[in-house]
């Protein structure tokens with residue numbers, strides 16, 4: 001069987017250049033069947049150089065295009081993505097494995113950043129102070145950085161590239177995306193739709209690759225900024241190497257989000273929320289809720305009782321099964337990794353209440369499926385608690401009181417998201433103020449902020465100072481220039497009579513300074 005090749009999108013075209021890939025490629029699977037469905041070209045420094053040259057050529061003109069016209073490209077792009085939603089969602093599911101409804105959500109959450117970017121003329125208005133001193137005004141303007149790059153993970157192949165590229169492009173930069181080599185097709189389609197929407201060639205480009213391409217990006221002197229999302233060790237590496245090369249870097253990492261269940265919570269609602277938040281998308285979400293913390297013994301017993309049948313009722317199916325709760329994980333290696341973590345949890349003494357290992361979907365025995373798992377009596381010393389599993393595995397960590405429940409997520413190495421379920425406004429308010437985590441949900445299991453707010457965790461969940469999208473994104477992708485201006489009174493100049501020009505010291509030119 002011949003498999004298609006997924007090429008870079010450079011200078012408006014997807015054909016590989018003479019040096020494209022240097023001969024290396026990566027396998028792209030269909031996680032539903034377990035078969036290789038495509039090969040992605042793994043790029044080299046030479047491919048990046050071609051993309052940078054195209055970006056360099058196009059960016060000054062794009063930056064000089066007025067923001068309203070740039071916004072019109074965003075409006076048209078949004079229309080095109082909506083018109084192609086079904087095709088994009090199918091393509092996304094076929095490489096990632098998430099169910100179609102989740103793929104549409106992935107695209108939709110990215111489009112919301114594009115909607116935010118449609119307002120870029122308003123957003124880019126600078127600050128102005130009239131009369132900062134006698135006759136002196138101060139104003140600021142935000143200018144693009146030039147060429148920026150994004151390096152993205154496999155789990156949101158539409159949303160995360162759009163978080164970065166939407167804001168980078170709307171603010172006048174050229175943007176080079178290095179998507180995950182595990183599901184690279186949707187990013188290329190997004191690039192094609194940007195071109196169709198009227199974006200000039202070279203402003204949004206896609207280069208595929210692995211560590212070699214990432215290192216080439218980090219070291220390239222013409223790239224001013226790098227936005228990364230992925231696992232924490234790599235995020236830290238990207239942050240250090242990029243900063244050392246003099247770049248602006250934001251690097252989002254892994255997560256282990258906790259859901260605190262207070263004794264007064266509506267347990268039926270909590271269980272319904274956990275079914276989605278812990279197991280949806282096979283747990284491959286950085287805002288998933290893989291740890292649940294019931295407060296008090298009674299809450300723990302009642303919650304566990306309700307969770308077991310709810311987990312048994314979850315339907316694992318192929319991505320195109322409309323009734324499936326979740327689909328396969330991204331590849332066989334990731335499934336083995338999840339299964340190894342389950343074994344580690346058992347070895348460390350946690351109680352495995354529901355074991356999802358060894359699950360086979362009839363008719364799809366080679367697909368990368370794994371059933372849902374539930375652990376109870378997980379403790380903070382266990383490595384299976386400390387580390388991210390990134391699969392359909394829920395861990396119960398029992399807390400004796402509110403103080404312990406605040407301490408658990410606060411002391412964890414990751415600090416992406418956290419949720420509290422309660423009917424007590426005071427408890428929720430205290431929790432939100434005190435917890436050492438970047439994004440908090442109150443009776444909201446997955447508190448991903450809307451596009452006009454910003455996304456970002458704390459501790460080992462993010463390196464760098466600025467969040468993704470919203471005004472933080474605008475700050476990341478622009479540099480601020482502040483102008484202090486003084487216009488002396490023109491009437492003080494000598495008369496200009498000799499050359500016939502206007503005399504400027506007459507009464508008509510006396511302009512009193514107001515500020």
Ligand code: NAD
Pocket residue numbers: 151152153154155156178179180181209210211214215229230231232234235252253254255285286388390416457461
């Ligand atoms: P990953 O770290 O394996 O890959 C992310 C990117 O880094 C990919 O583009 C990949 O090609 C590149 N990469 C991989 N190995 C590299 C290396 N050795 N050197 C340089 N670059 C390398 O992550 P993933 O498995 O694709 O995605 C899942 C991870 O991403 C999870 O840890 C998840 O929590 C995290 N994530 C975080 C957020 C967030 O906003 N905090 C959002 C989504 C996903």
